[in-house]
Amino acid sequence: MRLDKFMAQAGAGTRSQVKEYIRKGNVAVNGSVVKRPELAVNELTDDIQLFGEKLCFKQYHYYMLNKPAGVVTATKDNHEMTVMDLMRTAQGRDLFPVGRLDKDTVGLLIITDDGELSHRLLSPKRHVEKTYYVEYEGELFPDAAERLARGVDIGDAAPTLPARACMTASCSLELSITEGRYHQVKRMIQAVGGKVTYLKRTAFGGLCLDESLPEGAWRELSEEETTQLKAHGRL
Ligand code: URA
Numbered sequence: 001m002r003l004d005k006f007m008a009q010a011g012a013g014t015r016s017q018v019k020e021y022i023r024k025g026n027v028a029v030n031g032s033v034v035k036r037p038e039l040a041v042n043e044l045t046d047d048i049q050l051f052g053e054k055l056c057f058k059q060y061h062y063y064m065l066n067k068p069a070g071v072v073t074a075t076k077d078n079h080e081m082t083v084m085d086l087m088r089t090a091q092g093r094d095l096f097p098v099g100r101l102d103k104d105t106v107g108l109l110i111i112t113d114d115g116e117l118s119h120r121l122l123s124p125k126r127h128v129e130k131t132y133y134v135e136y137e138g139e140l141f142p143d144a145a146e147r148l149a150r151g152v153d154i155g156d157a158a159p160t161l162p163a164r165a166c167m168t169a170s171c172s173l174e175l176s177i178t179e180g181r182y183h184q185v186k187r188m189i190q191a192v193g194g195k196v197t198y199l200k201r202t203a204f205g206g207l208c209l210d211e212s213l214p215e216g217a218w219r220e221l222s223e224e225e226t227t228q229l230k231a232h233g234r235l
Contacts, residue, residue, distance in 0.1 A: 003029065004037035006048065010055040011220070014089060026051055060114035061095065062226045063087070064207065067109045068215035073100040083109060086216055098122065098204075099180055107132075107201035108209040110229070111218065120233035121205055127161070127178035128232055131203040132185050135172045136194035144192035148175065154187035163188065174202075205232035 007018040007027070019037045021027055027034055028049045029041060041048060043057040065083060067073070072080045075096050083097050098110040098118045112118060121128050141147060145167060151159035164176040175185060186196045202209050206228045213219060221229065 001041060001043050002037065003027070003034065003039040003041050003048070006041055006043050006057065007050065007055060009043075009059075009061075010048075010057055011061065012050050012055055021050060028052075060117070061112060062114065062221040062229065063095075063111040063218050064210060064213070064221060064225075065097075065109045065111055065218040066209060066213040066215050067101055067106055067201075069104050069106050071216075072103050073097050073109065083111070087111060087218055101201060102183065102186075102199070105199045105201065106215055107199075108204050108207070109201070110204060110207070110221075117230060117233050121229070122180060124179065126233070128205045129176050129178050129203070130180070130201060130205075131174060131176040133168075133172065133198075133200045133202050134175055134185060134189060134196055135198035136189050136196050137171065138194040140189075140193045144194075145173075147192050148188060152188055152191040154181070154184070154191050156181065160184070160188055176203075205229050207232075 004015055004018050004022060007013070007021070008015045012018050012021070022037045023035055025033050025035060029039065030047050048055045065086065067083055070081070071086065072082050074082045075084050076082060080103070084095065087095065094113045095111050096113070096118070098112060099122050101107070101109055120126060145165040148163045148165040151162055153159050160177070160181070161179055166174045168174055175188070177184060177188070185199055189196050207221070207225055210219065
């Protein structure tokens with residue numbers, strides 16, 4: 001593998017940033033400073049250091065983004081800002097969002113280059129749980145939580161799968177679902193008498209949104225979080 005590719009994959013920076021580090025003599029391979037970004041390295045056996053710190057090879061990368069409103073969940077869009085535009089410094093990898101949040105929805109979005117895990121997390125067979133904090137207007141049916149727990153008709157061929165609803169205040173609730181249908185939460189709330197005015201995803205596959213991340217900010221998942229996410233993809 002090329003040295004600059006290895007470094008970008010190890011999280012040292014974008015391809016152009018790491019080329020600059022190499023040219024400036026900040027990178028050593030097996031103890032010798034190297035200045036050629038195209039140098040072939042063995043990612044498993046070579047000791048590659050940036051500013052004297054060893055870089056570790058990572059095949060895949062996992063991030064959480066606190067998605068803000070007004071940004072579309074796509075990798076590219078000719079007219080709108082995308083979630084990937086918010087992650088410029090992580091670029092250089094083939095990253096994409098796991099699933100989709102509506103443009104006006106905020107909260108936890110997982111971004112990765114691990115296609116297989118993404119596929120498993122989104123597979124309708126695996127019923128990976130997603131939790132949303134919902135604010136709504138209108139009067140919900142008195143038995144809304146029971147209806148949501150049984151499954152509601154949202155106009156699709158089949159009713160929704162059982163969901164957990166916990167009323168948190170007069171016009172808000174927490175809803176956990178195990179499917180990913182189009183506008184699912186909005187349509188479920190409509191089916192029990194309300195209209196969603198604010199929607200935030202707070203958890204996905206056992207992973208909780210890091211509330212210290214401001215909207216629009218992102219960070220790499222810790223090893224523990226990555227392991228937990230992978231475990232949910234295997235369930
Ligand atoms: N359900 C919705 O209605 N919108 C989202 O963005 C996610 C779930």
